[in-house]
Amino acid sequence: MVRQEFLPFAPPLIGEExxxxxxxxxxxxxxTTGPKTKRFESEFAAYLGAPGALALNSCTAGLHTxxxxxxxxxxxxxxxxxxxxxxxxxxxxxVGARPVLADVxxxxxxIDPAEVEANIGPxxxxxxxxxxxxxxxxxxxxxxxxxxxxxxxLEDAAHALPARYKGRWIGSGKNPVAFSFYATKNLTTGEGxxxxxxxxxxxxxRIVSLHGMSRDAWKRYDKSGQWYYEVLLPGFKYNMxxxxxxIGIWQLRKLASFEQRRRxxxxxxxxxxADDDALEAPTERPDVEHAWHLYVxxxxxxxxxxxxxxxxxxxxxxxxxxSVHFIPIHLHPYYREKYRFxxxxxxxxxxxxxxxxxxxxxxxxxxxxxxxxIDAVRDVARTYRR
Ligand SMILES: Cc1ncc(COP(=O)(O)O)c(C=O)c1O
Numbered sequence: 314m315v316r317q318e319f320l321p322f323a324p325p326l327i328g329e330e331x332x333x334x335x336x337x338x339x340x341x342x343x344x345t346t347g348p349k350t351k352r353f354e355s356e357f358a359a360y361l362g363a364p365g366a367l368a369l370n371s372c373t374a375g376l377h378t379x380x381x382x383x384x385x386x387x388x389x390x391x392x393x394x395x396x397x398x399x400x401x402x403x404x405x406x407x408v409g410a411r412p413v414l415a416d417v418x419x420x421x422x423x424i425d426p427a428e429v430e431a432n433i434g435p436x437x438x439x440x441x442x443x444x445x446x447x448x449x450x451x452x453x454x455x456x457x458x459x460x461x462x463x464x465x466x467l468e469d470a471a472h473a474l475p476a477r478y479k480g481r482w483i484g485s486g487k488n489p490v491a492f493s494f495y496a497t498k499n500l501t502t503g504e505g506x507x508x509x510x511x512x513x514x515x516x517x518x519r520i521v522s523l524h525g526m527s528r529d530a531w532k533r534y535d536k537s538g539q540w541y542y543e544v545l546l547p548g549f550k551y552n553m554x555x556x557x558x559x560i561g562i563w564q565l566r567k568l569a570s571f572e573q574r575r576r577x578x579x580x581x582x583x584x585x586x587a588d589d590d591a592l593e594a595p596t597e598r599p600d601v602e603h604a605w606h607l608y609v610x611x612x613x614x615x616x617x618x619x620x621x622x623x624x625x626x627x628x629x630x631x632x633x634x635x636s637v638h639f640i641p642i643h644l645h646p647y648y649r650e651k652y653r654f655x656x657x658x659x660x661x662x663x664x665x666x667x668x669x670x671x672x673x674x675x676x677x678x679x680x681x682x683x684x685x686x687i688d689a690v691r692d693v694a695r696t697y698r699r
Contacts, residue, residue, distance in 0.1 A: 322634035323497035334559035346552040353558035362485040363509035372493030372506035373400040374551035379489040382518040389438035394424040395641040395662040397443045416659045420596040426454035439465040444473035447604030472606035484509040500564040502557035522551040571676040575605040585687030591616035608674040619697045631689040636671040
């Protein structure tokens with residue numbers, strides 16, 4: 314019953330449309346930021362009902378650009394979650410601010426608003442909530458805290474495309490929101506990202522993201538363009554290319570079908586694991602629509618004779634690719650040593666990290682693949698039952 318070929322964890326799903334659009338872009342005479350990037354920005358904003366969108370070369374670039382645009386810097390503190398990819402926290406260090414971590418909620422593994430509140434102090438300037446795995450954070454509670462304490466909220470939506478909180482798309486509100494189009498994401502451009510937010514915010518962010526220049530290259534070199542520009546601040550080089558946007562335009566058109574497939578796979582996993590009490594399926598609260606970027610299965614270790622790492626080895630032996638999201642920030646040497654964290658500083662993030670496995674979840678999966686994953690997981694759980 315072992316699968317013959319290795320099932321990769323998260324391969325992209327790129328079609329002929331994306332390939333043709335990239336080739337057309339390469340032949341067009343304009344390959345960096347230009348008309349396709351503009352089109353991708355407006356179609357992306359329209360899809361989510363976002364007030365505006367700025368295409369960049371990564372989500373990390375979006376988070377960094379947003380913090381600089383919001384004026385977060387040395388002496389400031391930014392509250393975020395320990396259960397995220399390093400990028401969410403690295404950007405706080407990049408602007409010279411201090412990251413303050415707040416533990417997560419046990420069901421969604423999203424940042425706990427009560428923990429955020431307990432960590433707000435006189436230096437707190439912003440909160441970076443991460444929509445973990447694609448499940449929206451409790452935005453009303455976070456926004457309410459921000460309003461009461463005069464803080465910025467910068468949402469890390471690397472996983473949350475498309476996701477809804479109380480009927481509203483993530484990215485459609487006033488907060489700056491950063492999306493990722495990295496190769497494994499729900500929509501990919503190979504590398505890439507998008508920042509949504511108010512038009513005034515994005516106007517400033519656009520300047521920060523491109524050398525601090527007052528006019529971008531595309532506008533300078535088209536027929537009506539002028540050669541003159543001014544550098545208003547020492548900005549970054551974070552622009553998206555039209556080659557990336559060519560992929561994104563088609564991925565966006567397919568997003569609804571990708572979303573449908575991801576949701577169906579997650580539901581099949583839920584059904585497949587429901588009758589084994591060593592396996593805990595992820596939560597979807599009733600007031601959200603999960604983007605199902607990740608399917609994070611949690612093991613009830615007390616019911617098993619093996620730990621999570623051995624469970625992963627057993628799945629690899631059965632040709633199932635997996636991953637772990639995430640090694641908590643406070644366990645990484647840089648952060649552990651700088652801020653003197655121990656594993657138990659964030660006990661909920663740590664105890665869940667020790668029992669989590671991300672299963673393959675992508676739009677390429679066939680029903681047979683999904684069946685193979687369910688069989689393999691159930692087989693390992695049965696074989697190593699205590
Ligand atoms: C939660 C989270 N934030 C930010 C990022 C960074 O995204 P990018 O690779 O587009 O910079 C990732 C990437 O995996 C992520 O998982």
